[in-house]
Amino acid sequence: MRTRVAVDIHCHIGEVWERVSDLTSHVTWMQDAKEIRLRSLQHEGMGTEIECLTQVGPFRTRDVLRVTDWKPRSRITMEHLGSIKGTGTIALEAYGSTTHVVWTEEILFPWWIGGSFTGAAAKLILHEVWASNLHRLKRICEEKRSSSVVQ
Numbered sequence: 001m002r003t004r005v006a007v008d009i010h011c012h013i014g015e016v017w018e019r020v021s022d023l024t025s026h027v028t029w030m031q032d033a034k035e036i037r038l039r040s041l042q043h044e045g046m047g048t049e050i051e052c053l054t055q056v057g058p059f060r061t062r063d064v065l066r067v068t069d070w071k072p073r074s075r076i077t078m079e080h081l082g083s084i085k086g087t088g089t090i091a092l093e094a095y096g097s098t099t100h101v102v103w104t105e106e107i108l109f110p111w112w113i114g115g116s117f118t119g120a121a122a123k124l125i126l127h128e129v130w131a132s133n134l135h136r137l138k139r140i141c142e143e144k145r146s147s148s149v150v151q
Helices: 013-020 022-026 115-150
Strands: 004-008 034-039 049-056 061-070 076-081 085-095 098-108
Touching: 004 115, 013 049, 013 085, 013 115, 022 034, 022 049, 049 076, 061 085, 098 115
Parallel strands: none
Antiparallel strands: 004 098, 034 049, 049 061, 061 076, 076 085, 085 098
């Protein structure tokens, strides 16, 4: 299953990167991430590992992820190491004071939970969840920016 969602955030790329690169804070803008904890001593960069309790509807899983690509203010790619395999990338691109954010996920579900059949059924739901997550990130970044401009 492969899906891609995108959003334009009216904030400088550094402000958006600050949120995206703080992996344990993803629970504040990812509705499906219920709890994230570090599994490595480092908290950013290549090799960082996290464990994420993920829930979509009644379905829950503990996903272990490792950062396989880390380009500051540009891109983070994480590999899913648990029973659900695949990769997810969040890429940022600056357009003046606006940041274009693209989230791509490529996931393989194991045969014992339906494999590609589950992937096909989950694609629409997960696409909507991740699009909603990016819109939350947008709201958080833009609210922070407008509150700091007012002060």
